[in-house]
Amino acid sequence: RHKFWETQPVGQFKDVGDTSLPDGSIELPTPLSEVKQEPYNLPSPYEWTTCDMDSEETCTEVYILLKKNYVEDDEKLFRFNYSKEFVRWALRPPGYYKSWHIGVQAKASKKLVAFITGVPARIRVRNEIVKMAEINFLCVHKKLRSKRLAPVMIKEVTRRVHLENIWQAAYTAGVVLPTPITTCQYWHRSLNPKKLIEVGFSRLGARMTMSRTIKLYKLPDSPVTPGFRKMELRDVSAVTRLLRYYLSQFVVSPDFDENDVQHWLLPTEDVVDSYLVESPETHDITDFCSFYTLPSSILGNQNYSILKAAYSYYNVSTKTPLLQLMNDALIVAKRKDFDVFNALDVMHNESFLKELKFGPGDGQLHYYLYNYRIRNALRPSELGLVLL
Ligand code: NHW
Numbered sequence: 001r002h003k004f005w006e007t008q009p010v011g012q013f014k015d016v017g018d019t020s021l022p023d024g025s026i027e028l029p030t031p032l033s034e035v036k037q038e039p040y041n042l043p044s045p046y047e048w049t050t051c052d053m054d055s056e057e058t059c060t061e062v063y064i065l066l067k068k069n070y071v072e073d074d075e076k077l078f079r080f081n082y083s084k085e086f087v088r089w090a091l092r093p094p095g096y097y098k099s100w101h102i103g104v105q106a107k108a109s110k111k112l113v114a115f116i117t118g119v120p121a122r123i124r125v126r127n128e129i130v131k132m133a134e135i136n137f138l139c140v141h142k143k144l145r146s147k148r149l150a151p152v153m154i155k156e157v158t159r160r161v162h163l164e165n166i167w168q169a170a171y172t173a174g175v176v177l178p179t180p181i182t183t184c185q186y187w188h189r190s191l192n193p194k195k196l197i198e199v200g201f202s203r204l205g206a207r208m209t210m211s212r213t214i215k216l217y218k219l220p221d222s223p224v225t226p227g228f229r230k231m232e233l234r235d236v237s238a239v240t241r242l243l244r245y246y247l248s249q250f251v252v253s254p255d256f257d258e259n260d261v262q263h264w265l266l267p268t269e270d271v272v273d274s275y276l277v278e279s280p281e282t283h284d285i286t287d288f289c290s291f292y293t294l295p296s297s298i299l300g301n302q303n304y305s306i307l308k309a310a311y312s313y314y315n316v317s318t319k320t321p322l323l324q325l326m327n328d329a330l331i332v333a334k335r336k337d338f339d340v341f342n343a344l345d346v347m348h349n350e351s352f353l354k355e356l357k358f359g360p361g362d363g364q365l366h367y368y369l370y371n372y373r374i375r376n377a378l379r380p381s382e383l384g385l386v387l388l
């Protein structure tokens with residue numbers, strides 16, 4: 001069934017439920033001298049290219065490949081449209097390797113036809129902090145699909161990760177592969193219900209009129225929590241402390257230091273937004289919430305071409321109830337003109353989804369580890385990791 005994945009060091013379907021297999025690495029590291037030194041072979045019209053994400057031109061090529069060929073929903077109404085600035089941000093975190101930004105181009109025209117990336121991350125699994133690659137943006141041009149290019153690209157990124165002496169990876173996908181550590185549900189909170197209905201993202205509920213629907217999703221004009229403000233550079237150390245403490249309760253989470261927090265959570269316009277609550281009395285930072293900007297192209301609507309979506313990222317509540325904190329996140333997202341606010345049922349998100357009028361979507365997100373077995377699948381609420 002999975003001719004490629006059966007050959008890889010990942011949990012196999014036949015081993016699900018086998019408690020005799022230990023948690024942890026599936027295969028041991030080999031000496032770096034034994035890692036294959038030459039790239040894998042591509043079909044002869046194509047060649048590897050390392051994409052320089054500092055170059056405006058390369059970023060534009062990557063952006064266009066993804067805009068035309070990346071992930072769609074099951075009815076092909078929407079396609080992710082990551083912005084150039086977003087991709088640059090996602091691919092240049094602290095300690096990133098340029099060699100992990102891998103393109104496939106036509107030899108003749110030099111046109112970019114496929115892409116896969118990794119970025120380094122320290123991921124904690126139970127008590128162990130593991131250096132991993134986070135793999136993302138796997139994309140093959142629509143005209144080159146089903147030619148077994150993806151397995152070659154995955155092997156090549158694996159080889160380049162091994163060359164940096166890293167032996168594990170984390171990734172997510174909308175499709176089922178061998179074998180998920182957990183399966184999460186997407187939830188959606190309408191901010192602009194009229195547009196969402198018009199473009200086919202949502203439907204008018206039974207016995208609902210448009211005006212009742214608009215009223216149902218109305219939000220206040222500004223956040224209600226005293227001391228709620230945008231995160232700034234001076235907040236990095238307080239946010240790092242808050243986040244490290246909060247994430248330690250989950251089975252799998254990133255091990256963020258201050259450099260990571262500055263990169264991944266300090267606000268970057270149209271990429272990532274972060275807010276916190278500073279106690280008006282003590283000036284302590286007690287709560288935090290964040291979301292990233294990922295628009296989708298609307299395929300074939302007369303009136304609209306872009307769906308502006310915010311995705312819940314990392315949220316921490318110690319004083320402000322999470323429900324109220326996330327309601328304020330919805331309010332600021334609405335003010336910033338997002339059409340919809342999306343969230344997964346990870347961490348403590350279940351506690352606010354229904355009350356804040358999120359509804360379950362038709363998509364799921366499966367989380368995977370490469371070369372790291374976890375005996376029993378996790379519940380989504382045990383997962384403290386959000387990938388972009
Ligand atoms: S998930 C988003 C993936 N991208 C898209 O869905 C974009 C639209 N689709 C495409 O571009 C986020 C193509 O359909 C792709 C497959 C390229 C998806 N992950 O070339 P063939 C990520 O980026 C397996 C993993 O003929 P294709 C995460 C499939 O099961 N494997 O197919 C990426 C089959 O293998 P099997 C996937 O349609 C994580 C084989 O590919 C997959 O032309 C990558 C067929 O290949 C997916 N999303 O191209 C793994 N989709 O065994 C990282 C299909 O079943 C692992 N396949 O026969 C870790 C590496 C680092 C390790 C370090 C130690």
Ligand code: EN5
Binds near residue numbers: 173188190201359
């Ligand atoms: C990893 N970095 O299917 C990314 N999205 O539900 C790769 N559905 O937007 C993996 N089909 O349910 C990506 N509206 C996997 C996800 C791929 C994209 C995807 C789903 C997630 C989605 C929408 C639109 C469906 C359009 C038709 C959806 C319902 C919203 C409704 C609002 C009101 C309350 C009930 C729900």
